Amino acid sequence: MTMTTSLNISRRLAPIALVGSLAGCALDATNPGPIQSEFLETRAALTAVVNGAGRDLAEALNWVSYTGAAVARELHPAGSTGSFGITPQQQAGKIMPDDDATHWNLSQRARWTAEDGVARIKRILGTAANNNGTLAQGLIWTGYANRMLGENFCDGVINGGPKTPSTVYYERAEAAFTEAIAVAQAANNATLVSAATAGRASVRLNRGNTAGAASDAAAVASTFAYRMPYYTTDLDQYNRIYWAGANQPYRAHTVWNTYFEGVRKSTRDPRIAFDSSATILVGDAAVGNLGRVRWYFQTKHSSQTSNINLSTGWEMRLIEAEVKLINNDIPGAMALINARRTSTAVNVPAVTATTAEDAWLALKRERFIELWLEARRLGDLRRWTAANRPGTLGPLETMAGRDLCFSTPLSEIETNPNF
């Protein structure tokens, strides 16, 4: 065979050889980006898993605190109903099943991610987890995620299970906080010990364990604060209450026509921080029959990165005060309330109460002010309503006709066969 012939044959066979070879190519493609689950089964990934739980809780808290504030009239709508707005139903204090899927979904994901992370840490670390700070942090996110669900949502549903009373969240929260205290103590992390203790105090109050609540609260200093951080990294991590109310461009809510407008104007209480603009007087759109309303933007959350309190020492004092009121110790309760009011940071006149009704009213208002825009108001109202606590709130504080909790959305009802 000559060289020329060989070349001709090889030319003719080249495409065939090429195609035959291609037929043998593997049809696999490993794509970068999303992380496959098995890659998280390593000690190195645990911090990211727990941070993810923290971020999930931050985003859920963002939504629940904002919409909860609108429904509980901590804020008044200023117009926008779409992005960052308050729907017409929410403006009227109604949380419709179709409206709150985001709140439910994000809150449940926060709970699941934290609980899954805790289980993963225990699975990977074994007994070494018992004094591991990452586990303590995961347990604290678990506790706060469950507390938020318990305070704000009507039904309890865990991992595709049946509908239960929402108290199931408190049970899980208390268990998580209790374990967190132990792990954090073993890890010698005082901040996490206080955070877990303060969280458990609030949960125990909701569960009616007044002695336990008071005991936990007493273990936390008044100056302590455990806060959920927010970041400018991307929009989901912005403090939503700030961003929705800012001129960026939504101006979707206002302090105008709320209880706080009057309190602030009469007392200058710094805990009720809001401001107005000399050039932009109204919100971004009409609010039902009210038309355009004055835009008094809250400044408690003054930037995208404003933290939201999860627990503070002053909340602990109010827990102690509530326990005292439950135990009919009015002077003791009022002393704790006024300790905060007359503190250097607040410096507003003390309030007095001689009757239980007045004392309860003072406590309710103090918690209203102290925990303003922190996703706590609905839980307080449910607790007091359930226990039939005295103290009639004023017209702007009343919740007549308004919902006290987020109902279970269709996203759960229609997908969960056990519900």
Place this chain on the structure above:
Amino acid sequence: MSFCRQWLSLGALAIASLATPPSAAAQGGATVRGTVTNASTSAPVAGAQVFVVGTRFGGMTASDGRYTFAGVPEGTIVVRIRALGYQPVEKTVTIAGTAPVTLDFTVTSAPVSLDEVVVTGTAGSARKREVGNSIGQVKIADAPEVPSTVSQMLNGRLAGVSIAGGTGNSGSGQAIRLRGTTSVALTNQPLIYIDGVRTRSDEYPRNGIFTGTTQRGANVYASPLNDINPDDIERIEVVKGAAAATLFGTDAAAGVIQIFTKRGQQGRAKWQAQFNTGYNQMQKFGTDEAPFIFMDPFFRNSAGFLENLGANPMGTRYGSNVQVSGGQGENLKYLVSLGADKNDGVLPNDREKKYLVRTNVDFMPIPKIAVSWNSSFNNTLISQTPAGNNAQGVTLNAFRRDRNYFGNANADTIARVFEQQLNSQIDRMILGSTATWTPIANFNSRFTIGYDRAALENRNVRPYGFPAVPLGVIQNQRWSNQTISTDWVNSYDFNLGSDFKITASAGTQYVNSQVSDVVGFSENFPSPTVPTVASGSNKLSDENRQRVITGGAFAQSLFGFKDRFFLTVGARIDGNSAFGKDFGFQTYPKVSGSWVTSEEGFWNQNLGTLKLRAAYGSAGRAPGAFAAVQTWNPVGWGGQPAVRPLNLGNADLGPERTTEMELGFDHSIFDGRLNTDFTYFRAKTTDALFFVRSIPTNGFLNSVLDNVGEMEKSGLEIAINGTIVDRPMLGIQAGLNITTNDSKVLSLGGAQAFSVGNKGWVIEGEQAPVIRGMKIKNPNDLVPAGTTGAQLLANNVENNAIFGPAQPTRIIGGSLNVRTWKNISISARGEFQGGHFINEDASFQAITRSVLWPTCEGTYKKQAANQQLTVKESLMCVAANARSDMFVFAADFFKVRDITLTIPMGRFIPGTTSSSLVFSAQNIFRKNNGMDIFDPEMSGNDGFNPTVRYISEHIPAPAVFLSSLRISF
């Protein structure tokens, strides 16, 4: 994959080695030349193939109908003419020495030619008589208008094809649906092949922001199809469903469009040039009182030299295209095309500039191997105006008047959004080479390798001082898509006696597609500056990369008997990288048959020609790259690493399979003057991929793709074309396309009804998908005094009511062409679409903010006069009562797609062989039946290609007026 890459490289080398300079071609011989004209009209026939039967000698007629080819050796030869729309003709002539021969032909119209060759959906190629499924064809020579885009060219031309979506912004593309919705979870764009090369069919990413409020841009998407220069196209073949697309396998269930570009012909260089000029003009899309819904001050030229004429929202456009084609000897043919277009939109920042180049070369490097090389490059520069549902865009703020995000309707204030710079650059390169080896007469082997690369830069700048973000924001996105494809087809003809023939074919296909993008974002510039991403004080970035590989092999046998009975059986087997790990290969079978009934002895020839056909076949649609895998999303948190649940995954995930049956006939009567193409189809999708909603309390919030559903669709496609008058001084041709399409969700596999967005739902027993919303029960009843909003809603609204399908169920297209003196012709095309519904959200968003909205003028007058309102007025015009779900409307409409006047000028221009003037008006009239305002073909913020479109704060596509001078020399 490095193994594959190495072999691809070797493959390229192999192809290159084949492309060595051709051996000395046979020189000498005679030149054959002549003219091809229409027998009835004496008009020249352009684009006709003229060739010597049994040889490779041949050419194509120019626009003056002339052809020429050289080098024909001595002897008696048969010269045959083939032209789409005409009956084939041949003549025998004897060549003596090198003396030139002149052969003129006249051809007779026969729009349905059973001997016409088609290639899409068959292994190799086949004559139409052999094909059992319907194939739609658009020949550009039959499209008289000045084509502005490929989408526009296809619009309203073929039964079963609908083109919709898009907006009036520069760079906005349109979606293509073949036989309606095939999938409710995956894209419904058909596959697009260009000269045998697989190319991208889904839209390009919009120029938005990747993080936070993403809609800070024009909120429109460009279509890769519009990168193709319409002037380069010779014809387009469309196979509309699984029965015809089986051999394309996974991903072909929504049909296939194959574009064939023009090629060079033997003979001297022939030049064709085209110069276009015209303008875009916004047509009324509001009410008589507010025809542009308060957009009047913001259109281009609103404050310009035409201001005294009132609102004149128009932008100019002009372009040119030059082609040269020819051939050297027998073995080299070429076509080079250059084009440039500039198109100013109706919005002030809108502009689109295109530069296009194409080179197609056909040569024979060695005997028995023919190589075709195609290359095209396109550079598109798009500038846009912020629009859509964008709080910092012009349309939203104009529509919402004093209730907008500026708090006032002052035009100068709103016009500050024009400071935003939205610039996109698209570079598109498509390379393809096909080598056909014909070692013996009965066998050929064809190998095609293709490379399609689209590179896009989206630059989005809100400068320092921009309203709402006074410190400025910038984003730069670099996105690219590359598709490498190979296609190997081998065919062998067995001739068993004079009556029986078998064509056996087998081959492989391989498609490797990768999408990558990198985004840089920053905000808060230190000072007024011309920024880069480096200028901002807060920087973010993002990257995504996805590769999907499909490989398959196929085999097909075509059995022919007496050249009138044909049976085709075939199958394709496919693997895909996106299938679940527990899922294997997929097999797609097909069988089809045709019977040329009119060639039977019993047939009365006065009844014309008739082919009956039937086809049955399957094709698939593969899930996305990550759908099968359980994944977590690396989200970060305050600079720390963080992950969260993303996709639950499904190890058993596979493609959805669509199996389709087609029955139909092609009929031609009265010497080809009346042609009917009738098709009935019924398609059933099993293992349909549905997004099954996850249980939120299980942590993974995203819906999970699962092969759980079952859907079907059926319909008729009837295309009737008739020559009513055909005389030298007058010709009248008319066409009618009728399409029906009904679909039904047969099973959700136990899953709950689910939303596909934009009020679209997938519900068992209903069309797929349907529009669901609030239906007003007693719209014209008067509302009793004292009725509260809650009572009004409770008594007069049906919640979760099903309005109807999202896709049109009836499409009727008509065309008319009148040829007059000197072959001056005028043509018109119109189309009705109906039976479907759409959510019009722009009105709701305005009304619920108490904007005084044009459609509610009557209501406002009644309110001012203290008159009772109707239920509909109270619900849809009173802010407190309006609900988004109420704003669902019938989307029926009629549109005039184009009216075109063509004036042939012959050799009127010195030095030319022919020329013509064309005046074309496109999209110039629309009549809605259902929606009071806007264009039902518009799209919303999510572009033209979602499963269900909606309408947001956009302007519709403008009318286009173009004139074109076409010359050949």
